Amino acid sequence: MTYLKPSFRHPALPKNKVGFTKVDYEGAISTLCAGCGHDSISGAIVQACFELSIEPHKIAKISGIGCSSKTPTYFLNNSHGFNSVHGRMPSITTGANMANRDLIYLGISGDGDTASIGMGQFVHAMRRNLNLVYIVMNNGCYGLTKGQDSATADFGSVSKAGKSPSPFPAIDLAGLAMEMGVTFAARSFSGDKQQLIPLIKAAMSHTGFAIIDCISPCVTFNNNQGSTKSYDFVRDHIEATSELDFVPERKEITVQYEEGRTINVTLHDGSFVHLRKLAPNWDPTNRRIAMDGLQQAKNKGEIITGLIYIDPDSKCLHEILDTVKTPLNSLKEADLCPGSEALEVINAGMR
Amino acid sequence: MKPRKVNDMVIRFANVNGTGSASANDMFAKAVFRMGIPVSPKNIFPSNIQGLPTWFEMRISEKGYLGRRAEIDLMVGVNPATLIQDIASIHPGGYLVYDSSKLHHTEHVREDIHYIGIPMMQMCMEHYDDPRQQQLFKNIVYVGALVALLNMEMEVVKNIVRELFATKEKLIPPNFKALYLGFDYAKNNYDCPIGVCVKRINKIGDKIMMEGNAAIAIGAVYGGATVMAWYPITPSTSVAKAYETYCKKLRIEPESGKKKYAFLQAEDELAAIGMVIGAAWNGARAFTATSGPGISLMSEFIGLAYFAEIPAVIVNVQRGGPSTGMPTRTQQPDILSTAYASHGDTKHMLLFPRSPAECFEMAAQAFDLADRFQTPVFIMSDLDLGMNNHLSPPLKWDDSRKYDIGKLMSAEDLEIKEFGRYLDVDGDGICYRTIPGTHPTKGAFFTRGTSRNEYAKYTENGEDYVSMVNRILKKWETAKNYVPGPEFYQKSSKSTQGIIFFGTTTDAALEAIDILKEQGIEFDSMRVRAFPFNQEVKDFIHAHEEVFVVEQNRDAQFRSLLINELELNPAKLTPVLNYDGMPITANFITQLITKKVAVS
Ligand SMILES: Cc1ncc(C[n+]2csc(CCOP(=O)(O)OP(=O)(O)O)c2C)c(N)n1
Ligand code: SF4
Numbered sequence: 001m002t003y004l005k006p007s008f009r010h011p012a013l014p015k016n017k018v019g020f021t022k023v024d025y026e027g028a029i030s031t032l033c034a035g036c037g038h039d040s041i042s043g044a045i046v047q048a049c050f051e052l053s054i055e056p057h058k059i060a061k062i063s064g065i066g067c068s069s070k071t072p073t074y075f076l077n078n079s080h081g082f083n084s085v086h087g088r089m090p091s092i093t094t095g096a097n098m099a100n101r102d103l104i105y106l107g108i109s110g111d112g113d114t115a116s117i118g119m120g121q122f123v124h125a126m127r128r129n130l131n132l133v134y135i136v137m138n139n140g141c142y143g144l145t146k147g148q149d150s151a152t153a154d155f156g157s158v159s160k161a162g163k164s165p166s167p168f169p170a171i172d173l174a175g176l177a178m179e180m181g182v183t184f185a186a187r188s189f190s191g192d193k194q195q196l197i198p199l200i201k202a203a204m205s206h207t208g209f210a211i212i213d214c215i216s217p218c219v220t221f222n223n224n225q226g227s228t229k230s231y232d233f234v235r236d237h238i239e240a241t242s243e244l245d246f247v248p249e250r251k252e253i254t255v256q257y258e259e260g261r262t263i264n265v266t267l268h269d270g271s272f273v274h275l276r277k278l279a280p281n282w283d284p285t286n287r288r289i290a291m292d293g294l295q296q297a298k299n300k301g302e303i304i305t306g307l308i309y310i311d312p313d314s315k316c317l318h319e320i321l322d323t324v325k326t327p328l329n330s331l332k333e334a335d336l337c338p339g340s341e342a343l344e345v346i347n348a349g350m351r
Numbered sequence: 352m353k354p355r356k357v358n359d360m361v362i363r364f365a366n367v368n369g370t371g372s373a374s375a376n377d378m379f380a381k382a383v384f385r386m387g388i389p390v391s392p393k394n395i396f397p398s399n400i401q402g403l404p405t406w407f408e409m410r411i412s413e414k415g416y417l418g419r420r421a422e423i424d425l426m427v428g429v430n431p432a433t434l435i436q437d438i439a440s441i442h443p444g445g446y447l448v449y450d451s452s453k454l455h456h457t458e459h460v461r462e463d464i465h466y467i468g469i470p471m472m473q474m475c476m477e478h479y480d481d482p483r484q485q486q487l488f489k490n491i492v493y494v495g496a497l498v499a500l501l502n503m504e505m506e507v508v509k510n511i512v513r514e515l516f517a518t519k520e521k522l523i524p525p526n527f528k529a530l531y532l533g534f535d536y537a538k539n540n541y542d543c544p545i546g547v548c549v550k551r552i553n554k555i556g557d558k559i560m561m562e563g564n565a566a567i568a569i570g571a572v573y574g575g576a577t578v579m580a581w582y583p584i585t586p587s588t589s590v591a592k593a594y595e596t597y598c599k600k601l602r603i604e605p606e607s608g609k610k611k612y613a614f615l616q617a618e619d620e621l622a623a624i625g626m627v628i629g630a631a632w633n634g635a636r637a638f639t640a641t642s643g644p645g646i647s648l649m650s651e652f653i654g655l656a657y658f659a660e661i662p663a664v665i666v667n668v669q670r671g672g673p674s675t676g677m678p679t680r681t682q683q684p685d686i687l688s689t690a691y692a693s694h695g696d697t698k699h700m701l702l703f704p705r706s707p708a709e710c711f712e713m714a715a716q717a718f719d720l721a722d723r724f725q726t727p728v729f730i731m732s733d734l735d736l737g738m739n740n741h742l743s744p745p746l747k748w749d750d751s752r753k754y755d756i757g758k759l760m761s762a763e764d765l766e767i768k769e770f771g772r773y774l775d776v777d778g779d780g781i782c783y784r785t786i787p788g789t790h791p792t793k794g795a796f797f798t799r800g801t802s803r804n805e806y807a808k809y810t811e812n813g814e815d816y817v818s819m820v821n822r823i824l825k826k827w828e829t830a831k832n833y834v835p836g837p838e839f840y841q842k843s844s845k846s847t848q849g850i851i852f853f854g855t856t857t858d859a860a861l862e863a864i865d866i867l868k869e870q871g872i873e874f875d876s877m878r879v880r881a882f883p884f885n886q887e888v889k890d891f892i893h894a895h896e897e898v899f900v901v902e903q904n905r906d907a908q909f910r911s912l913l914i915n916e917l918e919l920n921p922a923k924l925t926p927v928l929n930y931d932g933m934p935i936t937a938n939f940i941t942q943l944i945t946k947k948v949a950v951s
């Protein structure tokens with residue numbers, strides 16, 4: 001069953017720079033459980049895209065399978081979407097990106113979709129620095145198949161379905177990404193829109209692979225006591241690395257911050273990420289410091305959030321492959337077919 | 352004077368893998384080709400990089416029969432490890448050319464064959480210092496000896512050497528020297544030519560000699576493929592390699608030096624097909640090349656492309672199965688697993704090329720079919736066609752040809768026409784699609800592998816589902832008139848008996864028909880070129896009382912496909928099956944058929 005939202009629009013709804021209202025970035029009404037963290041992330045995506053003033057058709061939203069992977073139906077109705085197969089969003093996106101380098105690719109996945117069945121594709125897309133925003137809606141369980149533990153369930157965490165605590169160590173997706181040499185790594189929480197929205201904006205402006213490992217409680221199967229992915233547990237253990245603002249291109253930074261406490265990172269498109277550090281030694285442009293920080297937080301039992309690492313000068317897959325600037329999908333026969341004369345030369349070489 | 356077989360023989364070279372024999376053998380085959388004589392070389396190689404036995408077999412046939420023939424007239428036996436077996440396989444009256452540097456054992460002696468010893472290694476040791484060169488030039492020495500023994504034109508061979516080393520000129524004189532070491536020794540010690548020999552004729556015309564895999568790759572370049580994703584697997588790897596090679600020559604933007612293609616080695620076949628589907632969904636022509644194990648892995652995604660209606664071109668260069676099977680031997684064992692790949696009700700278009708020229712043509716055509724029907728299209732080649740050089744008509748391209756991109760709506764179309772992704776507007780089962788980025792507010796839809804209605808909205812309504820899958824079947828019906836039809840080898844049916852074949856069984860089947868005709872048994876024949884089968888295929892079978900189906904697998908899969916799809920009486924179709932991994936021969940077919948005809 002599909003729920004369609006009433007299309008009534010208030011005439012006074014504010015428009016963004018490209019003439020769209022926020023409604024233009026919304027999707028169908030969600031069919032997820034009320035209170036599901038995933039819906040909050042959808043909301044953050046809508047807000048980020050609206051504020052960034054991206055024309056909706058310049059975004060392609062691609063997902064795997066799971067409750068999380070269903071969410072692209074619930075945002076960006078005017079963007080093409082692709083709900084592919086379980087764990088394979090990265091390969092679909094790689095192909096799509098090869099075909100047209102000019103769109104923004106928003107990949108949505110779950111922790112089951114990424115950390116189990118899709119682990120291979122996840123790390124390889126990262127290794128190639130595919131220009132993709134990869135959001136993992138991480139609830140530590142398989143929501144859609146009714147709550148089994150996923151590979152991101154923390155050791156000792158208890159879900160509603162699991163009678164006993166998880167006996168295996170968790171895969172830390174942000175940590176793994178760092179290990180893989182990812183060029184943009186962030187962790188966030190579905191309940192912290194203030195942090196999530198600028199992170200999504202920064203990820204969309206980053207050229208290369210940007211992972212946001214977003215903790216997103218499953219209210220139905222993994223929000224109970226004993227779970228380390230419940231709203232309560234996460235709120236109690238969250239530790240932000242920094243507060244961040246995303247500053248679009250050419251906008252002046254007006255607020256002044258205390259010397260040594262702020263970092264500005266300029267992205268490819270001229271925009272900035274402006275960070276107010278909360279921990280004095282934190283530096284998200286230094287991979288080693290970022291990895292140390294992750295490890296230390298883990299030892300302390302903290303869930304570290306915010307922008308963990310960014311390499312704003314990285315080369316994305318198209319640059320590595322050295323493809324033409326024109327999107328490959330817009331090349332025509334004349335650009336592609338060498339013609340009969342060239343074929344005669346080939347034939348001659350076969351005699 | 353002894354009677355001689357001219358331009359009609361089978362030569363087999365028994366070598367050790369990784370010793371440089373391949374290029375010497377190719378040189379020899381090319382020389383025969385350049386003397387105007389039809390030749391079909393076949394590599395019989397191990398799944399190994401160095402050390403295991405490998406054979407190179409060449410049929411030379413003035414009549415132009417290119418299928419394999421099993422009776423070996425001349426064996427160049429330079430692999431001590433297989434020598435006993437190689438000697439045993441020589442046809443009575445045939446020849447063994449061997450390295451007489453070392454003494455031979457009594458078990459090597461057969462009364463009914465001729466022995467031609469050439470001290471290959473000994474001569475190389477005398478004339479070259481570097482051990483690697485001694486090894487390599489041994490191969491050239493036997494080529495030189497064959498030039499004398501078979502009465503070939505030395506100048507032709509020398510020209511090939513000159514071309515081969517055009518950029519490394521200093522290698523030409525030592526190669527010539529090796530050629531003459533063999534040539535002179537044979538001339539001085541044997542009565543040349545021997546009982547089999549070659550003679551220049553003019554049976555080649557404008558034909559070319561190349562591998563099917565390269566032809567497919569060139570077809571993909573001409574067909575406009577811009578994205579190629581793949582994972583290495585024999586015997587398909589050279590499709591990818593060739594695509595990259597030809598793109599580097601033909602697809603570089605002159606102003607920038609940048610590439611008008613994306614070539615990506617994926618982490619596995621799942622990713623390779625995912626990339627192809629993602630690219631095609633986004634409006635690029637994309638393809639992958641694989642073999643049986645890869646098809647198995649791709650199956651989930653193939654079903655997605657079928658159901659979500661996304662174009663994809665997949666080259667299946669088949670090899671012996673099941674499992675890892677016989678990875679370096681040929682078969683046609685994936686007919687059913689490809690035709691019905693993936694779970695649920697699925698069926699896929701298959702194209703069956705028989706020659707490099709057709710590999711080229713069908714590869715280019717596959718992209719048109721995939722776009723028009725918004726579905727996966729498979730090119731069903733095999734190891735024999737893909738990795739061996741084949742005599743073939745030249746590759747042809749009509750410059751007025753336009754790509755058929757099918758029903759793709761532009762921004763302007765969206766302004767004036769209603770869009771429903773799965774609306775059957777034209778009644779042919781094919782709907783209009785849009786690609787991402789087309790229009791700011793129109794034409795966006797959600798692609799999914801789950802059931803949906805005509806406007807691409809998720810539904811679990813049974814009626815909607817049934818009308819959707821039935822509409823996809825209608826598309827299948829439409830496709831029957833678009834895929835290449837069968838080829839017939841008679842003007843009209845003359846016999847009550849027919850033979851059906853496809854792909855690489857063609858050469859042997861056509862030769863078998865000639866042999867049977869000489870024996871007074873007349874057959875009508877049909878080469879099927881595509882699945883779905885069209886009306887002509889059906890009519891042919893109905894017009895004959897008994898039909899033989901020639902194929903290279905154990906279970907008569909093509910026959911099953913015919914029976915299943917055309918609702919035929921199985922008793923009418925008699926299987927002729929070769930599945931030992933070696934290309935089928937005409938004698939094999941005739942023997943089986945005459946036996947069956949005699950029984951009935
Ligand atoms: C090949 C395959 N195996 C299994 C499934 C069943 N399946 C659907 S969703 C899912 C797990 C999803 O978990 P996650 O990615 O964490 O998403 P969530 O529902 O938790 O958001 C599984 C195993 C499937 N769709 N495909
Ligand atoms: S089952 Fe869990 S993850 Fe799925 S929609 Fe419900 S709350 Fe969300």
Ligand SMILES: [Mg+2]
Nearest residue numbers: 110111139141
């Ligand atoms: Mg989950």
